[in-house]
Amino acid sequence: MARALINVPPTAKPGAIIEIKTLISHPMESGYRVGLNGQIIPRDIITTFVCTYNGEEIFRAELSPAIAANPFLSFFTRATVSGTIAFRWTGDNGFSVSESAEIVVE
Amino acid sequence: MTQDLSRRRFLIAGIASVAMVRPAGATPEAMREAIHKLVGTAVVRPGRVKLVVPPLVENGNTVSVSVSVDSPMTAADHVTAIHLFNEKNPQPYVIGVALGPRAGRAALSTRIKLADTQTVIAIARMSDGSLWSDSADVIVTIAACVEDVH
Numbered sequence: 030m031a032r033a034l035i036n037v038p039p040t041a042k043p044g045a046i047i048e049i050k051t052l053i054s055h056p057m058e059s060g061y062r063v064g065l066n067g068q069i070i071p072r073d074i075i076t077t078f079v080c081t082y083n084g085e086e087i088f089r090a091e092l093s094p095a096i097a098a099n100p101f102l103s104f105f106t107r108a109t110v111s112g113t114i115a116f117r118w119t120g121d122n123g124f125s126v127s128e129s130a131e132i133v134v135e
Numbered sequence: 136m137t138q139d140l141s142r143r144r145f146l147i148a149g150i151a152s153v154a155m156v157r158p159a160g161a162t163p164e165a166m167r168e169a170i171h172k173l174v175g176t177a178v179v180r181p182g183r184v185k186l187v188v189p190p191l192v193e194n195g196n197t198v199s200v201s202v203s204v205d206s207p208m209t210a211a212d213h214v215t216a217i218h219l220f221n222e223k224n225p226q227p228y229v230i231g232v233a234l235g236p237r238a239g240r241a242a243l244s245t246r247i248k249l250a251d252t253q254t255v256i257a258i259a260r261m262s263d264g265s266l267w268s269d270s271a272d273v274i275v276t277i278a279a280c281v282e283d284v285h
Contacts, residue, residue, distance in 0.1 A: 098196070
């Protein structure tokens, strides 16, 4: 199970623009490196990241092998109502991790 | 004379082997092709996008990149996508993100790998279909992606 760190402000004023930061442990093996046995190390990357706010998709990223190991992403959204911000990373070899954070808007 | 020739042959062989060792990477042409595949015949204008990459990086394995786009992010006028390309990694495409008016601010930060000293380009697509871009030159002292594992 890959470890994911997410940073969402716990509270926000209605309409405020908040920054969301995410970091997940993953080697992001590019598929271009040569291993000890002289063979190419097969590609193993996260390909998609999706963030939803109370079920509504607010941000999506398609990642390539050029993203550094332990992918870090930071982006913004507008706090509208209290609820759950959910994150999902999917990738090669059936990789799939979900995380979520609660936000109180008042 | 014969010695001269063999030396020349040796030199040519040396150059050829260096050329062979270098892995097939993307080229500025490959990047242009990848951009063309994304935008088609539409015109990409410079401006409105701000791409921030350190001008000199020691380690190409982790390079902080941030892109911000000048946009009011309203339902009528917002950024729908931001794409990042590079010239000399094995693949020209780096990341593509989809966002909407809900984002409030069109900005993105991440960390990427760079295989060589090269130019990085960010392209933003607006809700009216117009395309804007910014580019940055990066000098990389230790390359990523292509090193062997020892």
